[in-house]
Amino acid sequence: MQVTIFPLQDFPIINPGDDLESILIDELRKVDMIDGDIIVIAHTIVSKAENKVFDLSKIKPSSFALHIGDLQDKDPRKIEVILRESQEIIRMNERVLITATKHGFICANSGIDKSNAPGETVISLPDDPDLSARRIRDRIISSLGKSVAVIISDTFGRPLRTGTVNVAIGVAGINPIEDFRGRKDLFGYELQSTLVARADEVTAAAGLVMGQADEGTPVIIVRGVEYSQTDASATDLNRDRQTDVFR
Amino acid sequence: MQVTIFPLQDFPIINPGDDLESILIDELRKVDMIDGDIIVIAHTIVSKAENKVFDLSKIKPSSFALHIGDLQDKDPRKIEVILRESQEIIRMNERVLITATKHGFICANSGIDKSNAPGETVISLPDDPDLSARRIRDRIISSLGKSVAVIISDTFGRPLRTGTVNVAIGVAGINPIEDFRGRKDLFGYELQSTLVARADEVTAAAGLVMGQADEGTPVIIVRGVEYSQTDASATDLNRDRQTDVFR
Numbered sequence: 001m002q003v004t005i006f007p008l009q010d011f012p013i014i015n016p017g018d019d020l021e022s023i024l025i026d027e028l029r030k031v032d033m034i035d036g037d038i039i040v041i042a043h044t045i046v047s048k049a050e051n052k053v054f055d056l057s058k059i060k061p062s063s064f065a066l067h068i069g070d071l072q073d074k075d076p077r078k079i080e081v082i083l084r085e086s087q088e089i090i091r092m093n094e095r096v097l098i099t100a101t102k103h104g105f106i107c108a109n110s111g112i113d114k115s116n117a118p119g120e121t122v123i124s125l126p127d128d129p130d131l132s133a134r135r136i137r138d139r140i141i142s143s144l145g146k147s148v149a150v151i152i153s154d155t156f157g158r159p160l161r162t163g164t165v166n167v168a169i170g171v172a173g174i175n176p177i178e179d180f181r182g183r184k185d186l187f188g189y190e191l192q193s194t195l196v197a198r199a200d201e202v203t204a205a206a207g208l209v210m211g212q213a214d215e216g217t218p219v220i221i222v223r224g225v226e227y228s229q230t231d232a233s234a235t236d237l238n239r240d241r242q243t244d245v246f247r
Numbered sequence: 248m249q250v251t252i253f254p255l256q257d258f259p260i261i262n263p264g265d266d267l268e269s270i271l272i273d274e275l276r277k278v279d280m281i282d283g284d285i286i287v288i289a290h291t292i293v294s295k296a297e298n299k300v301f302d303l304s305k306i307k308p309s310s311f312a313l314h315i316g317d318l319q320d321k322d323p324r325k326i327e328v329i330l331r332e333s334q335e336i337i338r339m340n341e342r343v344l345i346t347a348t349k350h351g352f353i354c355a356n357s358g359i360d361k362s363n364a365p366g367e368t369v370i371s372l373p374d375d376p377d378l379s380a381r382r383i384r385d386r387i388i389s390s391l392g393k394s395v396a397v398i399i400s401d402t403f404g405r406p407l408r409t410g411t412v413n414v415a416i417g418v419a420g421i422n423p424i425e426d427f428r429g430r431k432d433l434f435g436y437e438l439q440s441t442l443v444a445r446a447d448e449v450t451a452a453a454g455l456v457m458g459q460a461d462e463g464t465p466v467i468i469v470r471g472v473e474y475s476q477t478d479a480s481a482t483d484l485n486r487d488r489q490t491d492v493f494r
Contacts, residue, residue, distance in 0.1 A: 005250040091492040159493030163444025197410025205452035245338040246406030
């Protein structure tokens with residue numbers, strides 16, 4: 001058993017409104033895709049293609065956004081976009097603004113990012129990353145005839161541990177969580193760790209070759225992973241708030 | 248650029264007190280190691296070789312351990328070992344006992360595990376996982392002449408997100424955190440996400456092929472990763488408690 005991870009080299013820069021599916025399929029034709037491949041796509045290019053780019057010059061911050069911008073010494077117009085994309089503020093102080101996004105992902109700044117966005121613009125998460133992943137997967141299957149999975153990723157900080165890792169925010173054709181309940185260990189005991197965050201393992205692995213800086217490689221192929229196919233959602237990776245002792 | 252991940256197949260079962268380094272080197276001779284390879288080792292076999300196996304029949308639970316055992320309907324002798332391996336209780340209710348281990352890792356049950364331990368025994372984390380990693384790495388370098396890195400991993404649950412992932416609890420020859428501060432994105436902006444948890448990306452990737460059940464493959468080779476070498480500790484991955492808004 002072997003897993004290989006490689007980027008689509010020289011992937012074109014995606015601009016707002018571009019037909020990402022067509023561009024992606026042209027690039028995928030340059031590598032030999034095989035059934036079972038998982039395609040990990042940085043959400044920024046999906047968001048851009050879906051016009052989830054906000055021109056800050058057209059954003060009027062609320063008084064609350066002005067207040068937070070003042071508190072954190074940040075652009076209140078960016079704060080305004082963060083608040084609009086959130087459903088709840090989870091933690092806020094003079095350094096951090098951690099929200100639950102409208103999808104339920106808990107992350108810094110609702111996932112709003114300035115990196116890799118041109119001019120005075122910011123990029124949000126896609127409106128429905130699972131739907132985006134499904135649409136991309138359907139196009140790949142119909143164009144290339146390969147049964148692949150698609151994961152849309154973002155880079156999240158983490159409670160308790162330093163440093164960022166890539167996580168799955170949209171999935172298609174892969175169950176984000178592998179359920180090993182009932183399986184036995186070497187000595188016949190029930191396994192204790194039974195729900196494995198497979199999609200987050202895949203995105204973290206993709207992070208090993210996904211450049212974040214100017215050499216950006218936003219599309220990564222992960223090959224050889226065992227996974228199960230379902231219609232599950234990446235939001236299944238969000239912990240139930242009632243049982244999360246750290247929320 | 249390509250990363251490949253593969254297990255050492257048919258790795259022998261490690262028993263308490265075994266000479267893990269010698270066994271590992273014999274197994275590594277069967278694959279062609281190359282400079283830069285990262286060897287990810289499930290902590291359980293390291294702990295076993297270091298005799299960090301506790302016979303519950305010899306553990307006398309304190310009254311506090313009896314209380315928690317009663318509250319959680321768990322073996323109070325296992326709770327006793329968990330408490331002895333902890334420095335602080337971070338969260339506790341009728342379901343979970345989340346501690347800071349003596350090393351500072353925050354995880355369920357101080358990392359004490361019954362899985363893959365024979366009889367009425369439990370396994371703890373190694374006393375000094377960085378030291379274990381360094382010792383293993385030194386033996387590999389002197390025996391095989393390859394400049395490798397070693398990561399000792401455990402499987403942790405996570406706040407906010409469902410499902411477990413493998414994380415690094417001991418490192419040698421790899422900086423667990425890559426610092427991209429000062430690097431610029433496509434449009435010349437400073438990157439926002441600048442501290443990448445490289446060692447945790449590697450362990451999560453290793454999790455894609457590290458069987459948890461009876462087919463256990465506790466040693467995984469991760470090849471082709473760009474990383475920097477330092478004398479850093481895996482405890483650098485523990486967030487500073489003062490700035491962790493979820494602690």
